[in-house]
Amino acid sequence: MVETRRPGPRGGTAAIARAAAAPLDMSEDAWIEVIRRMDDIYADLVRYQVDLEEKNAALEEAQRFIDSVLASMSDVLVVADVQGRIQRANKAMVNLLGRTEADLVGTELSALFAVSAGPAIANFPDHIRTGDILDCEIEILAAGGEAVPLAVNCSPRYDSEGTLSGMVVTGRPLGELRRAYRDLQETHKQLKTAQQQLVQSEKMASLGRLVAGVAHELNNPISFVFGNMHTLQRYGERLQDYLRLVQRGAPPDVLAQAREQNRIDRILADLGPLIAGSLEGAERVSDIVQNLRRFATPQRQKRRGFDLCRLVESSLAWVSKAARQPVQILRDMPDELPVHNSEGHVQQILINLIQNAFDAMEGQEQPRLDLCVRTADGRAIVQVRDHGPGISDDNLLRVFDPFFTTKPVGKGTGLGLYISYGLATDQCAGALAVRNHPDGGAEFTLELPMEAAHG
Ligand SMILES: Nc1ncnc2c1ncn2[C@@H]1O[C@H](COP(=O)(O)OP(=O)(O)OP(=O)(O)O)[C@@H](O)[C@H]1O
Ligand SMILES: [Mg+2]
Incomplete structure (x- = not known):
């Protein structure tokens, strides 16, 4: 902060009074000239003073702005000189370390980090001469002495003449991210398992529906064929009885009576439709099976x-x-x-x-x-x-x-x-x-x- 003191309004009058006590042989014009020059100087002084105060206020405002930005950052930030001595640390860093900024200023940057990070940090001053260091993961020693992993970036800092004057290290604690990632992975795993179970049970249910559908479709023609077969079996027995009499050479009236009793004429008339119906049923079954096969392995047809x-x-x-x-x-x-x-x-x-x-x-x-x-x-x-x-x-x-x-x-x-x-x-x-x-x-x-x- 620049300290200024504004001359009082009577400073100019005092100067005039001193000038008035000067040798008496000076002419009046000369005195007037001296007084005018002194007034000019005084006005200049006042102007410089006002300028200075304005610049000072702007500087303080800029400083407050930078401080508030640094304090609001959730990422940690440390500014160090080329040798790696800390010049500034933001609030996030101070909170993480459990130390004050004043305590940190002047200490070695490398002292903040876990032993495992030592070689990487020691190389920062050399590395920044060749450019930024991006996203390296190192552990910092937090307030309780625990090592907290940080994703760290380090950039060189230049002064107003473009000379390398130090480095700015920023870092994001990975603990939260890691935990969130682990939770996400766990949830994803559970979801996948649940999905697999769902797919599996849906598959079983689908298979059940398919089997039920197919069973229903097959049931009609098969019961039809079964019914016909039972009838044909009964018809066959009666025909055999009748043929046995024919083979034995039974007299015509006995044959006629047997033919009447066994309803041979009706059987003969029924045979055609019964066989045709059974064939139709068998064909329906065959069609269903063919369709299922086509579903399982679709055949490529000629175009x-x-x-x-x-x-x-x-x-x-x-x-x-x-x-x-x-x-x-x-x-x-x-x-x-x-x-x-x-x-x-x-x-x-x-x-x-x-x-x-x-x-x-x-x-x-x-x-x-x-x-x-x-x-x-x-x-x-x-x-x-x-x-x-x-x-x-x-x-x-x-x-x-x-x-x-x-x-x-x-x-x-x-x-x-x-x-x-x-x-x-x-x-x-x-x-x-x-x-x-x-x-x-x-x-x-x-x-x-x-x-x-x-x-
Ligand atoms: N034109 C339509 N209007 C309304 N819903 C339809 C129509 N077409 C298909 N769907 C719906 O899509 C479903 C699946 O159709 P898809 O043809 O695959 O099977 P399906 O007709 O139920 O049985 P399948 O064709 O195997 O005998 C149907 O059950 C029905 O809900
Ligand atoms: Mg359909």
């Missing part, structure tokens, strides 16, 4: 050219055949759109999408399906949009997951869209996306290349 519009129509016809109620269809498609792809896979996707749309609108008064086929950016696009309830935001993210279904057991396995997505992206080099149409209903968009790049 060839076909008309996408015709395929959309035939897929629609397949689904409509089994539909319980008529659905109004609005078409927005060209007469034909030739593409080159795996026809079977594309049809499987389309049937899944249309079937889902029909399912979503089941029971609705005026079910309506919009089918749009077009091209965009050299890709063929099929949009299947229903006017059903749409899909909730949560479910929108899950519809392509395996086994995700909102349908009752036996009605849906939740594999339709999962398989379709895999077929669209992997087998057909296309894409499949879903959204809720702004005017209601779900809209699925299948995108296919017009010309397959491979396959």
Whole structure:
């Protein structure tokens, strides 16, 4: 702080009085000149004084500002000279060490740190001549004598002439960070375990649903075949009884009576439909097994050219055949759109999408399906949009997951869209996306290349 004393207002008058006591032979003009010069000097003095006071106030303000910044820093800061003797330390450092700043000033920087940090600190004065020292981790001896790890940076400090005058060391205690990191790791581990358990139980539940679905699907044709087989067994016994009589050469009236009793004519008439029904049931079982196999290992199909519009129509016809109620269809498609792809896979996707749309609108008064086929950016696009309830935001993210279904057991396995997505992206080099149409209903968009790049 610069100390100043302002001359009193009567200083100038005193000077005049002294001047008045000077030799008497000076002329009056000379006296006036002396008095004027003295007044000028006095005015200059006052000006210098005011300047000085202003600068002093600014300096004090700057000093207070620097002090407040240093005191507010949560990171520790030490300023040292080129030899590593401490010149200043901020409040965070003082608090961490449990010593006063005055106590620290003049001591060796290296004395603050743990023994393990000794070599690193001893090198600071040499290192700062070549540039900054960034993010080295060293331990400082805190108030209780415990070693606290710090992430330390050290920068050279230059005076107003650009000469190296020392260094500024800043550091951030790593204890809190480390603890937070350890907690985070622990929470992450727990989350991962919980997630694995969830996935595992979801897998088991999904498997259960799949098995239940498959069992339900297989149950119908198998019971049908079983029933037929039991009937055929009974028919076979009666036929054998009758044939035994024929072989023994029984008289015609006995044969006629046996034929009547065993209802041989009815059996013969029943045989055809019974066998046909059993075959149909066996075929249904075989279809289900084939589908499951196809699901487990999707086969790569040969690609060839076909008309996408015709395929959309035939897929629609397949689904409509089994539909319980008529659905109004609005078409927005060209007469034909030739593409080159795996026809079977594309049809499987389309049937899944249309079937889902029909399912979503089941029971609705005026079910309506919009089918749009077009091209965009050299890709063929099929949009299947229903006017059903749409899909909730949560479910929108899950519809392509395996086994995700909102349908009752036996009605849906939740594999339709999962398989379709895999077929669209992997087998057909296309894409499949879903959204809720702004005017209601779900809209699925299948995108296919017009010309397959491979396959
Ligand atoms: N058009 C749609 N409108 C509303 N929800 C739909 C629509 N399409 C699919 N979803 C929802 O997505 C779920 C999954 O569909 P996905 O086709 O994968 O399985 P699924 O139809 O339930 O059974 P699967 O097709 O295996 O017989 C459906 O259960 C349904 O909740
Ligand atoms: Mg489905």
